[in-house]
Amino acid sequence: MKRLAKLPLKISLSIALKNISVRFFRSMITTLSLVLAVAFLAFTLVSNDVAQSLFAVGDINITGKLSTLGYDISPGAESISASAKQRWIVVLSLLVCVVGIVNAQIMSVSERFREIGTMKCLGALDGLVVKIFIIEAGIQGMTGSLFGSLLGMISALLMGMLRFGMLSISSISWVAVLNSMATGILIGTMLSLLGALYPAYMAARMQPVDAMRVEQ
């Protein structure tokens, strides 16, 4: 008996893209929780960048105002770090977001039980099924985090302008902002992939005969 060769990544990619584009609205909703969570993360990070650069200006008035806004400024400190409370809220929001992603991906797998089973009957290898789901999650994660961190960055900058005027923009370090956005995108994409791992494994392990048995 001959063996089936593994397929190039291109094919899983094209199937995954087709799935996303056909279920566009659906994938948008799946991605929305990620967009919001990453937006919150990026908002916090960029807000800190803004505060940091304002603090570096060294104006007593501004430092006082930052302090009243809840930034922990210990006397004699050189920089501002995110407060513990802030960090906890971000971690919690990301946690909720991962649970949301796992939930949405499991739904998407069980919705497609028959489709996956059919593909397996036609000769799809387990690896291909895993790849399709991981790629889908990766694409959703990347676009979602990109939009999320843009949203977070813009709102953080606007907030800074509202509170401190143009000084917040003129003094800001753009490298730090870009860095924060990249962190947001990276974390968002990683979380999306993490959330898709188990559902993808579940899909790949399914026996075609079980998939056929599912009533729809």
Added chain:
Amino acid sequence: MATKDVVRVAEVTKDFDLGKIVVHVLKGINLEIQTGHYISIMGPSGSGKSTLFNMIGGLDKPTSGKVFIDEVDIAQLDAYELAWLRCRKIGYIFQTFNLIPVMTALENVTLPMTFAGIPNDTANEKGMDLLNLVGLDGRHAHKPSELSGGQQQRVAVARALANDPAIILADEPTGNLDLNTGEDIITLLKKLSKERKVTVISATHDYKMLNVSDKVVWIRDGRIDKIQNRDELNIQTGGVEKTTG
């Protein structure tokens, strides 16, 4: 023997463990199927015909006994070999059509060829030929939801033929179709089996199938009740039709 056995089932049993009780679905089945034949597996629901059918298709593993396809014991195959078998050797047709809803008719037909590693252009060309063959010219860009049941099943037949399989497994192919459409699909399958020397194995309780079958395997309560050849059949179907009509 002039023709060789493409499928051989030897002493196959299958139990389903439901926790508290074990259901013995198949209780020792022996069956040989020759190349190019059109076989119907008949039996009431719950008789085990779908289970037997899944065993032949390599979709399920027997509890004991062996299933050979081209004299290869399929229990010995690894995942890659099994995938090759499903992709190149067997074409599946399902009662519920099971087309991929997000793909067009042509993409559905070319999918098994993609899995087999056939380049896109060749696959598309062959896919169009197959769609023409099953009488769906000009429908290649339609999604399954835009096709009628009979048309969807035709796409499924074209898809089953994509990699020129030796065996077509059809699980109640007419179960979700009306009388005329069902008859069309049966005629189509018979024609393909004759022209392309494909072995067609179908599980069914549709009596229309009997007229075209070379052999009918009757399953009852997990055992083979009887195997009838075509010449014995015509009399039988006449009898059946009289009693039901």
